[in-house]
Amino acid sequence: MNPLCSRCDKVVYPTEKVNCLDKYWHKGCFSCEVCKMTLNMKNYKGFDKKPYCSQHYPKTSFTIVADTPENLRLKQQSKMQSQVLYKEEFEKSKGKGFSVVADTPEMQRVKKLQDQISNIKYHEEFEKSRMGGDGSPTDAFTSPGFQQPAHSPSYNYDPQPVRSAAAPPPPSSGGKCYRAVYDYAAADEDEVSFADGDLIVDVQQIDEGWMFGRVERTGKQGMLPSNYVQPI
Template identity: 65%
Template sequence: MNPTCGRCSKAVYPTEKVNCLDKYWHKGCFSCEVCKMALSMNNYKGFDKRPYCSMHYPKTSFTIVTDTPENLRLKQQSMLNSQALYKEEFEKNKGKGFSVVTDTPEMQRLKKTQDQISDIKYHEDFEKSRVRSDAPPPENRQDEPSSQEATHPPAMAPSGEKQDYQALYSYTAAEADEVSLQEGDLIRDVEPIDEGWVFGSNQRTGQRGMLPANYVRPV
């Protein structure tokens, strides 16, 4: 007995049979449910065991999961797991530098300040070791700065007062609002901006902008 067509419910003979979507169809009945465009096995899209063309294929949407007590508990547990993982990563990376959560200009400035402090510390340690190796015997030494003076950056002028400074180290500007330095450069009209940064004009280059406070000293 011949099967019936999924469209017209009439008998489908072997010479005109299309077997698709768990049904049998006449070749002429295998068409889009909406526009009736004739389809083939290569271009049809099935939905709810009915054929459609690409244009009229039903658009499905995501099902909204109901906030049942069980789903709320799972959501809360997932949040707690995320917080625990964040804390673990934070503890693991503590002391390795700033963790860039959001790459904002402020975060970049803080990271740069820390890198500069580390660089200054390296220079200070290097200078100390060189001074110790070249130091004369105790009876011939001149007055030397205390260890406290050597390890602290030079005092800045009070906010609002301008002062001339000299570059202790070379520095390459990383932002458009910064000034590059070479060791020994004279910096005019220096104003404190915030912790670790000042504003001044490099007399050698004529550039005016921000520069790291630990790279200069008053003259």
């Protein structure tokens, strides 16, 4: 016995049967729950055992917890418990090999003075390393064994700008002109992708749900759903 279609409740024969989402459908009835665009096994998205297109697939949302007085009380209690635990750990760690020094203005002044002394010593050691024992510079470029490299010929490089000619658009076949009202990503090789607002030219109607046309922005042509565009 042949099953019934989940969309129209009519008998589905094997030649036109689509088995998906634990249900049976006619090929023409397997469409998006919102825009009724005809889908296939490659471009459908299932939610709650219902087919959707990528544009109208239900978006999941996060649950927001209300900031009620009870929640505020629990939050304050958790914060107090954390502070108590921190103080307990701090008291236990006292006297175990390290001490906490307060960052007072006096300690900041001493730290700054130590940094200045370290910087002066660094420059003194650096200058000593650059001078020899007799006070003469020890730069490798002034040593007797150093030879100035021979002068290499210079080359003038004058690159010329390269002009790339854009490929001419395919000739118009006298079809109708439409404008996209949704973004669409191609699911098969014979389909074409476009963005909201793109101009679709040379459009030819194929059946009730699909058309053939060329995207003027990209120059690519192929199959496209008819309910994603509107005539101009």
